[in-house]
Amino acid sequence: MAAMGPEDRAGVGPGGTAGCPTGQQASTTTHNSNRPDVQQTLVYAQSCVHAEKAFGESHKSRTSGWSNMAAPLQNVGPTMHLGSVSATGEAPYSFRSPESVEMDEIMAAMVLTSLSCNPVVQSPPQTDPGPAASSSSADMECGGGELSDSGSSGYWSWDHGNGSPAPSPSVTEMDSSPDEGLHMELEQGEELTAKKPRSSFRGVYKCLWPSCGKVLTSSVGIKRHIRVLHLGSGSDQSQREEDFYYTKISCETVDASSGPAPAQQALGPAPSSHLSWASCGSPPGSELQIPPAHRPRSNSSSGPGPSRPSPLSQSAPSSFWQIHSEHLYQACSPVQVSVAPRSPGSQGWTPSTSVSGHTNPPMVKPRCRSVSVGEQWLQQNRLQPMSASPSRNHCSFRKGRGEAKKCRKVYGVERKDQWCTACRWKKACQRFPD
DNA sequence: GCTGCCGGGAT
């Protein structure tokens, strides 16, 4: 639904322009003038360098400026990365060719972006992530996936859960350059199709070296690739810098087969729901399980807004919350009303709290409205085992009227204030449900 | 046309 076109990308996320010192625009637009698609994040990041150069040459001011630009870098150790960046980004300007400089700019900004957004890159991904690290990284990845929906080009965003920065690494990757992206997709396709049938989440590591775009599935492999091919093996520095020249891309497969939940089996085709829930990747080595405490609570925003990615196996319980918030006066009305022996003038209506909704088949009958997967799961688990195929065909059926008196009939329009709330709101009658 | 209520907007 988030059909934001590429041109809609603001490019500068929350605090984007505010974070960078003034005067950042002019110096860099010249470098990127012929490729407007190249991430504006890059422009932004690089422009900070220029601005700082303009403002002062002291290393101290540079450091503060960087931390100002991107708070995420603070916990990473800004000076260390600055060293690597400045080595490629600043010094050679005076004598390198414009193309080389441009590539350096791109690369430096990519490195910065990936560094600040991807903790997996900051620390060796598979050495010893530990449970906390893996879970937090999974959260990060989720944030990235979510951002990718908005179509922004890696703008800065702060993760909802733990306050960590979580720009979208994958978006940055995809937007980096069209030809490179194509190249990467080809390679990625080759490597990934092999594993496609079974895995649901995976991370790939992409080399950020200019015009390389090599994609590997293991961090060790990508490190070795960078070290050997680009940095040149041997030097101590190269072994440390290799981290900066790759980034991790989280991918998801369209797995309709990963652990089919009972509800999904019974549901039949509900592909959109599957996809919206499975928009999260995670590192290949780390486990997918996000602790419930870490998982963002289901925001009550109905509709396909930022769908919280979660493994499919957990989809049903999470959507349970949504049901309660969305269809409160319907889904949460186990209160059955015995309508039969009533005098017409009587105000009384006897709500019997019998949970035996299943004894009343019409109650179970799905209404004609779009039912989420989770909701059907709920219905299946809460109520009687429904028919094995509560397919959406029933949704086209609109229940007939006249089976029970409604508030309008009982009280009349003139006594509308005595109607139940739902009737007043033109919703399904709560007081006299069919 | 009346009625029930879904879907969605407004606050």
Added chain:
DNA sequence: ATCCCGGCAGC
């Protein structure tokens, strides 16, 4: 979350 209403469909 609450309130309201347009509009659809069954009668």
